[in-house]
Amino acid sequence: MAAGWRGSARLVFLFQKHHSCISQSQNFNQFVRISLQFSFVVHSQKAMTGHPQTDLGLYKPPQTVRGMTELDRAAFSQTVSVPAIRIPTQVLNKVVKGLKKVALQRPGLKRVVEDHSEDGNTYSSKGEHRLLLLDPNNITYADSFGSEEAEALKAYGVPQEIHKYQLKLTYENLKSEEILRAVLPEGQDVTSGFSRVGHIAHMNLRDHQLPYRKLIGQVIIDKNPGITCVVNKTNTIDSTYRNFQMEVLAGESNMVAKVRENGVLYEFDFSLVYWNPRLSTEHERIVSLLQRGDTVVDVFAGVGPFAIPAARRGCEVLANDLNPESFRWLQHNAKLNKVDRKITSFNMDGRDFIRGPVQERLPALMKGSHKIHVVMNLPALALEFLDAFRGLLGPEPDQSLSCLDDNLPQVHCYGFSKEDDTQRDVVERAEASLKISLQGQCSVHLVRNVAPNKEMMCVSFTLPRGVLYSTHTQNRDISEEPCPKKQKCEDLTD
Numbered sequence: 469m470a471a472g473w474r475g476s477a478r479l480v481f482l483f484q485k486h487h488s489c490i491s492q493s494q495n496f497n498q499f500v501r502i503s504l505q506f507s508f509v510v511h512s513q514k515a516m517t518g519h520p521q522t523d524l525g526l527y528k529p530p531q532t533v534r535g536m537t538e539l540d541r542a543a544f545s546q547t548v549s550v551p552a553i554r555i556p557t558q559v560l561n562k563v564v565k566g567l568k569k570v571a572l573q574r575p576g577l578k579r580v581v582e583d584h585s586e587d588g589n590t591y592s593s594k595g596e597h598r599l600l601l602l603d604p605n606n607i608t609y610a611d612s613f614g615s616e617e618a619e620a621l622k623a624y625g626v627p628q629e630i631h632k633y634q635l636k637l638t639y640e641n642l643k644s645e646e647i648l649r650a651v652l653p654e655g656q657d658v659t660s661g662f663s664r665v666g667h668i669a670h671m672n673l674r675d676h677q678l679p680y681r682k683l684i685g686q687v688i689i690d691k692n693p694g695i696t697c698v699v700n701k702t703n704t705i706d707s708t709y710r711n712f713q714m715e716v717l718a719g720e721s722n723m724v725a726k727v728r729e730n731g732v733l734y735e736f737d738f739s740l741v742y743w744n745p746r747l748s749t750e751h752e753r754i755v756s757l758l759q760r761g762d763t764v765v766d767v768f769a770g771v772g773p774f775a776i777p778a779a780r781r782g783c784e785v786l787a788n789d790l791n792p793e794s795f796r797w798l799q800h801n802a803k804l805n806k807v808d809r810k811i812t813s814f815n816m817d818g819r820d821f822i823r824g825p826v827q828e829r830l831p832a833l834m835k836g837s838h839k840i841h842v843v844m845n846l847p848a849l850a851l852e853f854l855d856a857f858r859g860l861l862g863p864e865p866d867q868s869l870s871c872l873d874d875n876l877p878q879v880h881c882y883g884f885s886k887e888d889d890t891q892r893d894v895v896e897r898a899e900a901s902l903k904i905s906l907q908g909q910c911s912v913h914l915v916r917n918v919a920p921n922k923e924m925m926c927v928s929f930t931l932p933r934g935v936l937y938s939t940h941t942q943n944r945d946i947s948e949e950p951c952p953k954k955q956k957c958e959d960l961t962d
């Protein structure tokens with residue numbers, strides 16, 4: 469009988485655990501699927517055991533808060549009855565340890581309290597006892613202790629007698645999901661996931677959540693220490709500069725964020741530039757390929773998450789961005805991290821950058837022994853920009869040298885794909901822009917899942933001589949290009 473209750477409670481816990489991580493990743497479909505699975509299992513358990521319903525309502529705020537659009541924290545207060553066990557103070561710590569799996573756990577709540585009777589008199593005037601509050605999802609009756617807890621009680625001579633304790637629950641003791649579930653219309657998704665950018669929580673609310681957006685913003689600030697501003701995205705990210713338009717929902721309207729990524733500090737105005745905290749692993753992956761003395765050409769540099777760590781690693785960096793604000797913050801971040809002497813920055817279109825400053829410097833760099841890495845992170849368009857390399861260095865300077873293994877640039881170019889075969893798709897698009905086959909000369913890395921059926925990929929390859937020198941590339945079809953090594957494109961995805 470008791471085991472059945474503990475089983476249900478464990479499922480509830482699992483549900484909460486899944487729910488919180490899924491709301492962070494905003495994977496709504498998965499959330500719905502898991503919610504349905506769990507609600508079914510919990511329901512079946514009840515039917516099987518025939519027990520009265522577990523008091524899952526303990527964490528439900530009063531019904532009166534439903535539909536609230538202006539946050540009234542006091543309206544969430546309520547007194548609920550919870551089970552408690554009376555423990556002699558001399559053995560308190562040991563017994564609490566033995567019962568920790570069934571004890572009440574709530575943010576900001578003490579689970580060991582003074583031993584008061586319901587009319588306010590102390591049971592043990594000399595303070596010889598305390599009450600340990602128990603989770604009503606785990607414990608309802610005296611016989612609902614499991615063998616582990618029963619043994620702990622027996623060992624210290626504590627009777628398995630359950631007391632009722634009138635507990636005052638307030639807004640402070642509730643989690644954000646519980647608050648929002650109580651306020652928003654019943655049955656609607658309350659996912660409150662956000663991306664954190666310094667002190668800013670960045671949300672992407674759904675239409676049905678919009679009437680409650682100010683309240684949602686305030687709850688996010690209350691429940692997440694360090695967040696002092698909550699914004700909601702009001703457009704899709706298809707602006708040229710890849711920044712979001714956003715509405716401040718709650719808190720200060722200061723958009724200048726300070727962010728630490730992979731140990732490097734960045735500052736920028738989040739409303740005017742692109743920043744995505746989900747790219748930190750990718751930034752680190754590319755930077756880990758670099759050696760001191762290498763040159764990094766960052767065509768779509770943003771505020772510097774490839775350029776700054778590359779410079780800190782001892783590379784020479786050419787960093788470009790079309791957005792004047794990104795360019796300004798890139799320079800600011802270079803100074804902030806004391807690498808401004810290693811970075812030459814440009815504020816121009818990516819093609820003009822490749823065909824101008826990069827073209828000027830490339831012949832000399834290719835004569836050196838240090839590697840040249842070209843990073844192109846504008847996944848919606850970058851694969852198309854690869855055409856800028858075609859014939860970049862003009863006719864082959866000396867045909868007799870063409871068989872020499874030049875120090876050719878390594879390109880890391882990003883693309884989104886919604887195709888079934890995402891690897892093949894991005895490689896084919898790179899080939900179409902370069903007008904050359906990359907068979908056997910590229911690797912493809914899955915960066916992240918951006919949306920259902922949309923992946924961000926990175927194609928890495930050595931820029932073929934046949935692309936850089938015009939005599940080899942002009943008007944030539946992919947099928948004409950010989951494939952030096954017939955080897956499948958390597959998938960570096962784990």
Ligand SMILES: C[S@@+](CC[C@H](N)C(=O)[O-])C[C@H]1O[C@@H](n2cnc3c(N)ncnc32)[C@H](O)[C@@H]1O
Pocket residue numbers: 708709710741742743744747767768769770771772773774788789790791794816817818819845846847
């Ligand atoms: C997806 S963001 C990447 C920023 C940065 N590299 C990162 O990893 O976070 C793409 C950047 O390309 C810039 N951009 C957009 N179109 C451009 C163009 N035609 N030429 C150069 N930069 C461009 C945007 O301003 C934005 O900063």
